[in-house]
Amino acid sequence: MVVMVNIGEADKLRIYTLAEDYAGYNSPFLAQHGVSFLIEVGFDGNKRRILFDTASYAEPILFNMEILGIDPKTVDMIILSHSHFDHTGGLLGIMKKINKEIPILAHPNIFKVSFAMEPEFMYAGIPPLRGGSKEEIEKLGGVWILSRDIIKLMPGVFTLGEITKEEKVEFERSTTISLYKLENGKIRSDDIEDEIGLAINTKKGLVVIGGCAHPGIISMVKKAVELSEITKVHAVIGGFHLIEADNERIQKTVEALKELGVKRVFVGHCTGLEAEALFAREFGKNFEKLHSGKVIEI
Template identity: 35%
Template sequence: MEITVLTENTVSRRGLLAEHGLSVLVEEGGKRILFDTGQSGVYIHNAEQLGISLEGLDAIVLSHGHYDHTGGLPEFPGEVSCPVYLSGKALEDKWCLAGDGKGNRCIGVPWREDARELERLPLIFTWEQEEIFPGIYLLGQISTTVPSEMGEKPFRILQNGRYLPDTMEDEQLLVIRTPQGLAVFAGCAHPGILSCVEKVKKTFPGEKLYSLLAGMHLRGCPQERVEETITGLKEAGFTYLIPLHCTGTLAIARMKMAFGKSCLMAEAGKHFSL
Protein backbone atom coordinates (compact mmCIF):
# COMPACT_ATOMS: atom_id res chain seq x y z
CA MET A 1 0.00 0.00 0.00
CA GLU A 2 1.32 3.41 -1.01
CA ILE A 3 0.27 6.54 0.92
CA THR A 4 1.22 10.10 -0.06
CA VAL A 5 0.21 13.07 2.09
CA LEU A 6 -0.69 15.89 -0.32
CA THR A 7 -2.17 18.38 2.16
CA GLU A 8 -1.56 18.64 5.90
CA ASN A 9 -1.20 21.36 8.54
CA THR A 10 2.59 21.13 8.41
CA VAL A 11 5.27 20.85 5.75
CA SER A 12 8.99 20.13 5.86
CA ARG A 13 10.10 20.28 2.24
CA ARG A 14 11.06 23.21 0.05
CA GLY A 15 8.52 24.07 -2.64
CA LEU A 16 5.55 22.45 -0.90
CA LEU A 17 2.69 24.23 0.84
CA ALA A 18 0.75 23.57 4.03
CA GLU A 19 -2.73 24.58 5.16
CA HIS A 20 -5.24 23.61 7.82
CA GLY A 21 -6.68 20.66 5.96
CA LEU A 22 -6.10 17.13 4.77
CA SER A 23 -5.67 15.34 1.45
CA VAL A 24 -4.07 11.93 1.03
CA LEU A 25 -3.51 9.77 -2.04
CA VAL A 26 -3.94 6.07 -1.27
CA GLU A 27 -2.88 3.36 -3.73
CA GLU A 28 -3.65 -0.28 -3.06
CA GLY A 29 -4.77 -3.28 -5.09
CA GLY A 30 -4.54 -1.39 -8.37
CA LYS A 31 -6.87 1.37 -7.12
CA ARG A 32 -5.95 5.04 -6.67
CA ILE A 33 -8.15 6.87 -4.15
CA LEU A 34 -7.91 10.54 -3.18
CA PHE A 35 -9.01 10.82 0.44
CA ASP A 36 -10.16 14.44 1.02
CA THR A 37 -9.11 17.56 -0.89
CA GLY A 38 -8.05 20.08 1.78
CA GLN A 39 -9.59 23.54 1.73
CA SER A 40 -7.99 24.81 -1.50
CA GLY A 41 -5.84 23.78 -4.45
CA VAL A 42 -2.80 23.15 -2.23
CA TYR A 43 -3.07 19.39 -2.84
CA ILE A 44 -2.79 20.00 -6.59
CA HIS A 45 0.28 22.22 -6.19
CA ASN A 46 1.96 19.66 -3.96
CA ALA A 47 1.11 16.77 -6.26
CA GLU A 48 2.73 18.66 -9.16
CA GLN A 49 5.82 19.40 -7.07
CA LEU A 50 6.06 15.71 -6.16
CA GLY A 51 5.63 14.60 -9.76
CA ILE A 52 2.33 12.87 -9.01
CA SER A 53 -0.47 12.84 -11.56
CA LEU A 54 -4.05 13.01 -10.34
CA GLU A 55 -5.33 11.65 -13.63
CA GLY A 56 -6.82 8.20 -13.61
CA LEU A 57 -8.17 8.26 -10.07
CA ASP A 58 -10.60 5.49 -9.29
CA ALA A 59 -12.44 7.43 -6.58
CA ILE A 60 -12.47 10.56 -4.45
CA VAL A 61 -13.64 10.04 -0.87
CA LEU A 62 -14.70 13.03 1.25
CA SER A 63 -14.52 12.09 4.92
CA HIS A 64 -17.09 14.64 6.13
CA GLY A 65 -18.72 17.94 5.26
CA HIS A 66 -16.21 20.49 6.56
CA TYR A 67 -14.43 23.06 4.43
CA ASP A 68 -10.90 21.87 5.23
CA HIS A 69 -11.63 18.44 3.74
CA THR A 70 -13.89 19.34 0.82
CA GLY A 71 -13.02 22.90 -0.24
CA GLY A 72 -10.34 21.90 -2.73
CA LEU A 73 -12.60 19.74 -4.89
CA PRO A 74 -13.64 22.53 -7.32
CA GLU A 75 -9.91 23.15 -7.95
CA PHE A 76 -9.46 19.63 -9.33
CA PRO A 77 -7.71 19.87 -12.72
CA GLY A 78 -10.04 19.09 -15.60
CA GLU A 79 -13.22 17.11 -15.30
CA VAL A 80 -13.80 14.89 -12.29
CA SER A 81 -14.40 11.61 -14.10
CA CYS A 82 -14.32 9.27 -11.09
CA PRO A 83 -17.04 8.85 -8.44
CA VAL A 84 -16.98 11.28 -5.52
CA TYR A 85 -18.22 9.56 -2.37
CA LEU A 86 -19.62 11.57 0.52
CA SER A 87 -22.20 11.04 3.21
CA GLY A 88 -25.79 11.88 2.51
CA LYS A 89 -25.63 14.46 5.33
CA ALA A 90 -22.36 16.10 4.32
CA LEU A 91 -24.06 19.03 2.56
CA GLU A 92 -25.88 20.31 5.66
CA ASP A 93 -25.27 23.92 6.74
CA LYS A 94 -22.54 23.33 9.32
CA TRP A 95 -21.25 25.87 11.86
CA CYS A 96 -18.80 26.14 14.73
CA LEU A 97 -20.05 28.28 17.62
CA ALA A 98 -17.82 30.68 19.52
CA GLY A 99 -18.13 31.03 23.27
CA ASP A 100 -19.29 34.66 23.05
CA GLY A 101 -21.65 33.98 20.14
CA LYS A 102 -20.02 36.71 18.06
CA GLY A 103 -17.42 34.62 16.28
CA ASN A 104 -19.65 31.86 14.92
CA ARG A 105 -18.12 30.42 11.76
CA CYS A 106 -19.64 28.59 8.82
CA ILE A 107 -17.45 25.50 8.36
CA GLY A 108 -19.51 23.48 5.89
CA VAL A 109 -18.82 22.43 2.30
CA PRO A 110 -18.07 25.73 0.49
CA TRP A 111 -19.68 24.61 -2.79
CA ARG A 112 -22.79 22.99 -1.34
CA GLU A 113 -25.11 25.70 -2.75
CA ASP A 114 -23.35 26.02 -6.10
CA ALA A 115 -25.83 24.38 -8.48
CA ARG A 116 -23.37 24.24 -11.36
CA GLU A 117 -20.73 22.59 -9.21
CA LEU A 118 -23.20 20.06 -7.83
CA GLU A 119 -24.39 19.26 -11.34
CA ARG A 120 -20.93 18.67 -12.78
CA LEU A 121 -19.64 16.48 -9.94
CA PRO A 122 -20.33 12.72 -10.07
CA LEU A 123 -21.50 12.62 -6.46
CA ILE A 124 -22.46 9.33 -4.85
CA PHE A 125 -24.05 9.64 -1.42
CA THR A 126 -23.21 6.99 1.15
CA TRP A 127 -24.79 5.95 4.42
CA GLU A 128 -23.72 3.29 6.90
CA GLN A 129 -21.57 0.92 4.86
CA GLU A 130 -20.53 0.75 1.22
CA GLU A 131 -18.08 -1.58 -0.50
CA ILE A 132 -16.87 0.72 -3.27
CA PHE A 133 -14.34 -1.79 -4.63
CA PRO A 134 -13.58 -5.38 -3.61
CA GLY A 135 -12.05 -5.15 -0.12
CA ILE A 136 -12.39 -1.34 0.05
CA TYR A 137 -15.14 0.04 2.27
CA LEU A 138 -16.68 3.25 3.56
CA LEU A 139 -18.15 3.16 7.07
CA GLY A 140 -20.54 5.85 8.27
CA GLN A 141 -23.22 6.41 10.89
CA ILE A 142 -20.58 6.26 13.63
CA SER A 143 -21.90 6.71 17.16
CA THR A 144 -19.84 7.99 20.07
CA THR A 145 -19.60 4.92 22.30
CA VAL A 146 -16.50 5.64 24.41
CA PRO A 147 -17.36 7.66 27.56
CA SER A 148 -14.27 9.89 27.42
CA GLU A 149 -15.26 11.01 23.91
CA MET A 150 -18.75 12.13 24.88
CA GLY A 151 -19.63 15.63 25.97
CA GLU A 152 -20.65 18.97 24.51
CA LYS A 153 -19.03 19.96 21.21
CA PRO A 154 -19.15 23.35 19.44
CA PHE A 155 -20.49 21.98 16.13
CA ARG A 156 -23.99 22.93 14.97
CA ILE A 157 -26.29 22.64 11.97
CA LEU A 158 -28.21 25.76 10.98
CA GLN A 159 -31.83 24.89 10.18
CA ASN A 160 -34.65 27.40 9.84
CA GLY A 161 -32.63 30.04 11.69
CA ARG A 162 -31.84 27.74 14.63
CA TYR A 163 -28.54 26.15 15.62
CA LEU A 164 -29.08 22.46 16.31
CA PRO A 165 -26.41 20.07 17.67
CA ASP A 166 -24.36 18.44 14.94
CA THR A 167 -23.65 14.84 15.89
CA MET A 168 -21.40 14.52 12.81
CA GLU A 169 -23.34 11.60 11.35
CA ASP A 170 -21.70 12.44 8.01
CA GLU A 171 -18.24 11.33 9.17
CA GLN A 172 -17.11 8.25 7.26
CA LEU A 173 -14.04 6.05 7.41
CA LEU A 174 -12.12 4.55 4.53
CA VAL A 175 -11.18 0.94 5.34
CA ILE A 176 -8.99 -1.16 3.05
CA ARG A 177 -8.42 -4.87 3.54
CA THR A 178 -4.72 -5.58 2.89
CA PRO A 179 -2.69 -8.79 3.25
CA GLN A 180 -1.35 -7.40 6.56
CA GLY A 181 -4.77 -6.45 7.95
CA LEU A 182 -7.19 -3.53 7.84
CA ALA A 183 -5.89 -0.08 6.91
CA VAL A 184 -8.13 2.63 8.40
CA PHE A 185 -8.31 6.28 7.30
CA ALA A 186 -10.21 8.99 9.22
CA GLY A 187 -10.44 12.67 8.33
CA CYS A 188 -11.17 14.15 11.77
CA ALA A 189 -12.83 11.33 13.74
CA HIS A 190 -15.36 13.76 15.19
CA PRO A 191 -17.32 10.99 16.97
CA GLY A 192 -14.02 10.15 18.71
CA ILE A 193 -11.16 8.10 17.31
CA LEU A 194 -11.68 5.22 19.75
CA SER A 195 -15.37 5.14 18.84
CA CYS A 196 -14.34 5.02 15.18
CA VAL A 197 -12.03 2.08 15.92
CA GLU A 198 -14.86 0.33 17.74
CA LYS A 199 -17.02 0.77 14.63
CA VAL A 200 -14.33 -0.92 12.52
CA LYS A 201 -13.93 -3.79 14.99
CA LYS A 202 -17.69 -4.34 15.13
CA THR A 203 -17.97 -4.30 11.33
CA PHE A 204 -15.00 -6.62 10.77
CA PRO A 205 -14.93 -8.87 13.85
CA GLY A 206 -11.72 -10.77 14.43
CA GLU A 207 -9.74 -9.05 11.66
CA LYS A 208 -6.34 -7.56 12.47
CA LEU A 209 -6.04 -3.77 12.56
CA TYR A 210 -2.90 -2.96 10.59
CA SER A 211 -2.62 0.81 10.17
CA LEU A 212 -4.46 3.97 11.21
CA LEU A 213 -4.03 7.32 9.48
CA ALA A 214 -6.24 9.88 11.16
CA GLY A 215 -6.96 13.36 12.25
CA MET A 216 -8.12 12.73 15.81
CA HIS A 217 -9.35 16.16 16.95
CA LEU A 218 -7.34 16.13 20.16
CA ARG A 219 -5.91 19.62 19.89
CA GLY A 220 -6.59 21.44 23.14
CA CYS A 221 -7.96 18.35 24.88
CA PRO A 222 -6.99 17.61 28.49
CA GLN A 223 -3.96 15.40 28.95
CA GLU A 224 -6.15 12.72 30.51
CA ARG A 225 -8.16 12.42 27.28
CA VAL A 226 -4.97 12.12 25.23
CA GLU A 227 -3.59 9.42 27.53
CA GLU A 228 -6.86 7.47 27.40
CA THR A 229 -6.75 7.67 23.62
CA ILE A 230 -3.18 6.37 23.51
CA THR A 231 -4.11 3.48 25.81
CA GLY A 232 -7.08 2.59 23.62
CA LEU A 233 -5.02 2.70 20.42
CA LYS A 234 -2.38 0.47 21.99
CA GLU A 235 -5.05 -2.05 22.95
CA ALA A 236 -6.37 -1.99 19.37
CA GLY A 237 -3.04 -3.42 18.23
CA PHE A 238 -2.26 -1.30 15.17
CA THR A 239 1.14 -2.00 13.61
CA TYR A 240 1.41 1.58 12.35
CA LEU A 241 -0.12 4.82 13.58
CA ILE A 242 -0.09 8.00 11.48
CA PRO A 243 -1.60 10.91 13.47
CA LEU A 244 -1.97 14.21 11.62
CA HIS A 245 -4.08 17.32 10.90
CA CYS A 246 -6.39 18.11 13.83
CA THR A 247 -4.75 15.62 16.20
CA GLY A 248 -2.67 18.54 17.50
CA THR A 249 1.05 19.02 17.96
CA LEU A 250 1.19 18.05 21.62
CA ALA A 251 -0.95 14.93 21.17
CA ILE A 252 1.11 13.82 18.16
CA ALA A 253 4.32 14.31 20.15
CA ARG A 254 2.90 12.25 23.01
CA MET A 255 1.90 9.48 20.59
CA LYS A 256 5.37 9.46 19.07
CA MET A 257 6.85 8.99 22.53
CA ALA A 258 4.40 6.21 23.33
CA PHE A 259 4.54 4.26 20.05
CA GLY A 260 8.11 4.96 18.97
CA LYS A 261 8.98 3.74 15.46
CA SER A 262 5.42 2.53 14.95
CA CYS A 263 4.20 6.15 14.97
CA LEU A 264 4.96 7.80 11.62
CA MET A 265 5.15 11.58 11.25
CA ALA A 266 3.19 12.84 8.27
CA GLU A 267 3.88 16.34 7.01
CA ALA A 268 2.73 17.38 3.52
CA GLY A 269 4.88 15.58 0.98
CA LYS A 270 5.52 12.47 3.08
CA HIS A 271 5.28 9.10 1.32
CA PHE A 272 4.81 5.75 3.03
CA SER A 273 5.05 2.23 1.63
CA LEU A 274 3.32 -0.08 4.09
Protein backbone atom coordinates in the same frame (compact mmCIF):
# COMPACT_ATOMS: atom_id res chain seq x y z
CA MET B 1 -26.19 -1.92 9.70
CA VAL B 2 -25.26 -3.79 6.54
CA VAL B 3 -23.01 -6.74 7.26
CA MET B 4 -20.36 -7.49 4.71
CA VAL B 5 -19.81 -11.18 4.21
CA ASN B 6 -16.54 -10.88 2.36
CA ILE B 7 -14.59 -7.68 2.49
CA GLY B 8 -11.62 -9.23 0.70
CA GLU B 9 -8.07 -7.96 0.77
CA ALA B 10 -6.02 -5.36 -1.08
CA ASP B 11 -2.65 -6.56 -2.44
CA LYS B 12 -0.94 -3.20 -2.30
CA LEU B 13 -1.51 0.10 -0.52
CA ARG B 14 0.34 3.36 -0.92
CA ILE B 15 -0.88 6.65 0.52
CA TYR B 16 0.36 10.01 -0.74
CA THR B 17 -0.21 12.94 1.60
CA LEU B 18 -1.30 15.69 -0.79
CA ALA B 19 -2.15 18.24 1.89
CA GLU B 20 -1.38 18.62 5.56
CA ASP B 21 -0.85 21.41 8.08
CA TYR B 22 2.90 20.72 8.17
CA ALA B 23 5.18 20.95 5.13
CA GLY B 24 7.87 18.67 6.56
CA TYR B 25 11.52 19.51 7.10
CA ASN B 26 13.43 20.66 4.03
CA SER B 27 10.57 19.61 1.79
CA PRO B 28 9.51 20.99 -1.60
CA PHE B 29 5.82 20.49 -0.77
CA LEU B 30 3.23 23.10 0.20
CA ALA B 31 1.33 22.87 3.49
CA GLN B 32 -2.13 24.21 4.26
CA HIS B 33 -4.83 23.76 6.89
CA GLY B 34 -6.59 20.45 6.26
CA VAL B 35 -5.86 17.06 4.84
CA SER B 36 -5.95 15.36 1.49
CA PHE B 37 -4.65 11.88 0.74
CA LEU B 38 -4.32 10.00 -2.52
CA ILE B 39 -4.89 6.37 -1.67
CA GLU B 40 -3.52 3.94 -4.24
CA VAL B 41 -4.91 0.44 -3.94
CA GLY B 42 -3.70 -2.61 -5.86
CA PHE B 43 -5.86 -5.73 -6.23
CA ASP B 44 -5.90 -8.64 -8.71
CA GLY B 45 -3.50 -6.82 -11.02
CA ASN B 46 -5.59 -3.61 -10.97
CA LYS B 47 -4.68 -0.21 -9.55
CA ARG B 48 -7.22 2.34 -8.32
CA ARG B 49 -6.74 5.84 -6.96
CA ILE B 50 -9.03 7.28 -4.31
CA LEU B 51 -8.81 10.96 -3.40
CA PHE B 52 -9.68 11.21 0.28
CA ASP B 53 -10.55 14.84 1.16
CA THR B 54 -9.52 18.02 -0.59
CA ALA B 55 -8.16 20.22 2.26
CA SER B 56 -8.93 24.00 2.19
CA TYR B 57 -7.57 24.95 -1.22
CA ALA B 58 -7.01 23.12 -4.52
CA GLU B 59 -3.87 24.98 -5.65
CA PRO B 60 -1.36 23.57 -3.12
CA ILE B 61 -2.77 20.07 -3.71
CA LEU B 62 -2.31 20.38 -7.47
CA PHE B 63 1.20 21.78 -6.90
CA ASN B 64 2.10 18.80 -4.69
CA MET B 65 0.54 16.36 -7.17
CA GLU B 66 2.76 17.72 -9.90
CA ILE B 67 5.92 17.18 -7.82
CA LEU B 68 4.74 13.64 -7.05
CA GLY B 69 4.03 13.03 -10.74
CA ILE B 70 0.32 12.35 -10.19
CA ASP B 71 -2.09 13.40 -12.93
CA PRO B 72 -5.46 14.46 -11.41
CA LYS B 73 -7.16 12.68 -14.32
CA THR B 74 -5.99 9.36 -12.86
CA VAL B 75 -8.21 9.77 -9.77
CA ASP B 76 -10.96 7.10 -9.89
CA MET B 77 -13.16 8.25 -7.01
CA ILE B 78 -13.38 10.87 -4.28
CA ILE B 79 -14.33 10.47 -0.62
CA LEU B 80 -15.22 13.51 1.48
CA SER B 81 -14.73 12.52 5.12
CA HIS B 82 -17.01 15.32 6.37
CA SER B 83 -18.29 18.77 5.46
CA HIS B 84 -15.67 20.97 7.13
CA PHE B 85 -14.03 23.55 4.89
CA ASP B 86 -10.54 22.21 5.58
CA HIS B 87 -11.59 18.90 3.95
CA THR B 88 -13.88 20.11 1.16
CA GLY B 89 -12.49 23.54 0.14
CA GLY B 90 -10.35 22.18 -2.70
CA LEU B 91 -13.14 20.17 -4.32
CA LEU B 92 -14.18 22.59 -7.07
CA GLY B 93 -10.61 23.33 -8.21
CA ILE B 94 -9.68 19.66 -8.26
CA MET B 95 -12.90 18.63 -10.05
CA LYS B 96 -12.09 21.19 -12.76
CA LYS B 97 -8.84 19.28 -13.37
CA ILE B 98 -10.37 15.80 -13.06
CA ASN B 99 -13.27 16.81 -15.33
CA LYS B 100 -14.75 13.36 -15.90
CA GLU B 101 -17.57 11.28 -14.46
CA ILE B 102 -16.44 10.19 -11.04
CA PRO B 103 -18.21 8.98 -7.88
CA ILE B 104 -17.98 11.25 -4.83
CA LEU B 105 -18.77 9.39 -1.63
CA ALA B 106 -19.96 11.26 1.43
CA HIS B 107 -22.60 11.32 4.16
CA PRO B 108 -26.08 12.66 3.20
CA ASN B 109 -25.58 15.59 5.63
CA ILE B 110 -22.44 16.80 3.86
CA PHE B 111 -24.26 19.96 2.70
CA LYS B 112 -25.55 20.98 6.14
CA VAL B 113 -25.09 24.47 7.53
CA SER B 114 -22.78 24.21 10.52
CA PHE B 115 -20.88 26.91 12.36
CA ALA B 116 -18.95 27.93 15.45
CA MET B 117 -20.13 30.77 17.70
CA GLU B 118 -16.99 31.08 19.85
CA PRO B 119 -14.88 33.18 19.82
CA GLU B 120 -16.96 34.55 16.94
CA PHE B 121 -19.34 33.26 14.29
CA MET B 122 -17.61 31.13 11.67
CA TYR B 123 -19.26 29.04 8.95
CA ALA B 124 -17.65 25.58 9.04
CA GLY B 125 -19.18 23.76 6.06
CA ILE B 126 -18.34 23.45 2.36
CA PRO B 127 -17.19 26.89 1.18
CA PRO B 128 -19.28 27.63 -1.94
CA LEU B 129 -16.62 29.48 -3.92
CA ARG B 130 -13.88 26.88 -3.37
CA GLY B 131 -15.78 23.67 -2.66
CA GLY B 132 -18.52 24.38 -5.19
CA SER B 133 -22.23 23.68 -5.00
CA LYS B 134 -23.75 20.24 -5.42
CA GLU B 135 -24.87 21.19 -8.94
CA GLU B 136 -21.57 22.75 -10.00
CA ILE B 137 -19.74 19.58 -9.01
CA GLU B 138 -22.30 17.49 -10.92
CA LYS B 139 -21.75 19.61 -14.04
CA LEU B 140 -18.04 18.75 -13.84
CA GLY B 141 -18.84 15.03 -13.70
CA GLY B 142 -19.22 14.39 -9.97
CA VAL B 143 -21.79 11.72 -9.09
CA TRP B 144 -22.80 12.14 -5.45
CA ILE B 145 -23.06 8.85 -3.57
CA LEU B 146 -24.47 9.98 -0.24
CA SER B 147 -24.77 7.15 2.24
CA ARG B 148 -24.99 6.66 6.00
CA ASP B 149 -24.20 3.01 5.44
CA ILE B 150 -20.91 1.39 4.67
CA ILE B 151 -19.97 0.93 1.03
CA LYS B 152 -17.46 -1.59 -0.26
CA LEU B 153 -15.36 0.05 -2.96
CA MET B 154 -13.00 -2.72 -4.06
CA PRO B 155 -11.41 -5.81 -2.47
CA GLY B 156 -10.50 -4.90 1.10
CA VAL B 157 -11.65 -1.28 0.87
CA PHE B 158 -14.81 0.04 2.55
CA THR B 159 -16.20 3.29 3.94
CA LEU B 160 -17.28 3.20 7.59
CA GLY B 161 -20.53 5.10 7.14
CA GLU B 162 -22.02 7.11 9.99
CA ILE B 163 -20.72 6.21 13.44
CA THR B 164 -23.89 6.35 15.52
CA LYS B 165 -23.95 7.35 19.19
CA GLU B 166 -24.62 3.72 20.11
CA GLU B 167 -21.58 2.58 18.15
CA LYS B 168 -19.27 5.00 19.96
CA VAL B 169 -17.14 4.03 22.91
CA GLU B 170 -18.21 5.77 26.12
CA PHE B 171 -15.39 8.33 26.35
CA GLU B 172 -15.88 9.47 22.74
CA ARG B 173 -19.62 10.19 22.96
CA SER B 174 -19.04 13.94 23.23
CA THR B 175 -17.24 15.90 20.51
CA THR B 176 -13.98 17.73 21.18
CA ILE B 177 -15.17 20.81 19.28
CA SER B 178 -18.21 23.06 19.90
CA LEU B 179 -20.15 23.48 16.69
CA TYR B 180 -23.80 24.09 15.87
CA LYS B 181 -26.02 23.20 12.95
CA LEU B 182 -29.31 24.48 11.62
CA GLU B 183 -32.29 22.14 11.40
CA ASN B 184 -35.46 23.74 10.05
CA GLY B 185 -34.23 27.10 11.27
CA LYS B 186 -33.46 25.82 14.79
CA ILE B 187 -29.99 25.71 16.26
CA ARG B 188 -28.85 22.29 17.41
CA SER B 189 -25.49 21.25 18.72
CA ASP B 190 -23.57 19.57 15.92
CA ASP B 191 -22.21 16.15 16.82
CA ILE B 192 -20.58 15.97 13.36
CA GLU B 193 -22.51 12.82 12.47
CA ASP B 194 -21.42 13.34 8.87
CA GLU B 195 -17.87 12.05 9.33
CA ILE B 196 -17.28 8.79 7.50
CA GLY B 197 -13.92 7.04 7.56
CA LEU B 198 -12.21 4.57 5.28
CA ALA B 199 -10.76 1.16 6.11
CA ILE B 200 -8.50 -1.00 4.00
CA ASN B 201 -7.78 -4.63 4.73
CA THR B 202 -4.18 -5.39 3.76
CA LYS B 203 -1.90 -8.40 4.19
CA LYS B 204 -0.53 -6.68 7.31
CA GLY B 205 -3.98 -6.01 8.82
CA LEU B 206 -6.49 -3.16 8.78
CA VAL B 207 -5.56 0.41 7.97
CA VAL B 208 -8.10 3.00 9.17
CA ILE B 209 -8.11 6.53 7.79
CA GLY B 210 -9.96 9.48 9.30
CA GLY B 211 -10.26 13.11 8.23
CA CYS B 212 -10.60 14.79 11.64
CA ALA B 213 -11.91 11.61 13.32
CA HIS B 214 -14.66 13.69 14.97
CA PRO B 215 -16.63 10.54 15.96
CA GLY B 216 -13.46 9.47 17.82
CA ILE B 217 -10.66 7.44 16.29
CA ILE B 218 -11.23 4.54 18.68
CA SER B 219 -14.90 4.27 17.73
CA MET B 220 -13.90 4.36 14.06
CA VAL B 221 -11.29 1.61 14.46
CA LYS B 222 -13.74 -0.52 16.48
CA LYS B 223 -16.37 -0.20 13.77
CA ALA B 224 -13.86 -1.22 11.09
CA VAL B 225 -12.88 -4.27 13.16
CA GLU B 226 -16.51 -5.25 13.78
CA LEU B 227 -17.56 -4.83 10.15
CA SER B 228 -14.64 -6.76 8.73
CA GLU B 229 -14.14 -9.24 11.56
CA ILE B 230 -10.42 -8.59 11.07
CA THR B 231 -8.94 -7.99 14.50
CA LYS B 232 -5.40 -7.12 13.46
CA VAL B 233 -5.05 -3.34 13.04
CA HIS B 234 -1.86 -2.34 11.30
CA ALA B 235 -2.20 1.44 11.18
CA VAL B 236 -4.37 4.46 11.89
CA ILE B 237 -3.88 7.55 9.78
CA GLY B 238 -5.27 11.08 9.91
CA GLY B 239 -6.16 13.99 12.08
CA PHE B 240 -7.62 12.82 15.41
CA HIS B 241 -9.00 16.15 16.59
CA LEU B 242 -7.55 15.98 20.08
CA ILE B 243 -6.32 19.57 19.84
CA GLU B 244 -9.13 20.70 22.16
CA ALA B 245 -9.34 17.48 24.20
CA ASP B 246 -8.39 17.25 27.87
CA ASN B 247 -5.51 15.10 29.07
CA GLU B 248 -7.80 12.33 30.22
CA ARG B 249 -9.26 11.85 26.76
CA ILE B 250 -5.83 11.94 25.12
CA GLN B 251 -4.58 9.35 27.60
CA LYS B 252 -7.61 7.10 27.07
CA THR B 253 -7.18 7.32 23.30
CA VAL B 254 -3.57 6.16 23.50
CA GLU B 255 -4.47 3.34 25.91
CA ALA B 256 -7.34 2.16 23.69
CA LEU B 257 -5.15 2.18 20.57
CA LYS B 258 -2.66 -0.01 22.41
CA GLU B 259 -5.42 -2.32 23.65
CA LEU B 260 -6.68 -2.69 20.08
CA GLY B 261 -3.15 -3.71 19.11
CA VAL B 262 -2.67 -0.84 16.64
CA LYS B 263 0.89 -1.09 15.39
CA ARG B 264 1.59 2.19 13.61
CA VAL B 265 0.13 5.68 13.94
CA PHE B 266 0.44 8.45 11.35
CA VAL B 267 -0.99 11.65 12.76
CA GLY B 268 -1.15 15.36 12.12
CA HIS B 269 -3.65 18.08 11.22
CA CYS B 270 -6.00 18.60 14.20
CA THR B 271 -4.39 16.01 16.48
CA GLY B 272 -2.65 18.69 18.54
CA LEU B 273 0.85 18.93 19.94
CA GLU B 274 0.11 17.35 23.31
CA ALA B 275 -1.51 14.26 21.83
CA GLU B 276 1.22 13.97 19.19
CA ALA B 277 3.89 14.13 21.90
CA LEU B 278 2.21 11.31 23.80
CA PHE B 279 1.79 9.22 20.64
CA ALA B 280 5.49 9.77 19.86
CA ARG B 281 6.49 8.63 23.34
CA GLU B 282 4.19 5.60 23.42
CA PHE B 283 4.62 4.36 19.86
CA GLY B 284 8.29 5.22 19.36
CA LYS B 285 9.46 4.48 15.81
CA ASN B 286 5.93 3.35 14.94
CA PHE B 287 4.75 6.95 15.34
CA GLU B 288 5.12 9.11 12.27
CA LYS B 289 4.09 12.70 11.86
CA LEU B 290 2.18 13.47 8.70
CA HIS B 291 3.31 16.20 6.38
CA SER B 292 2.55 17.32 2.84
CA GLY B 293 4.30 15.01 0.40
CA LYS B 294 4.74 12.14 2.84
CA VAL B 295 4.29 8.78 1.12
CA ILE B 296 3.15 5.89 3.29
CA GLU B 297 3.83 2.39 2.01
CA ILE B 298 1.95 -0.36 3.76
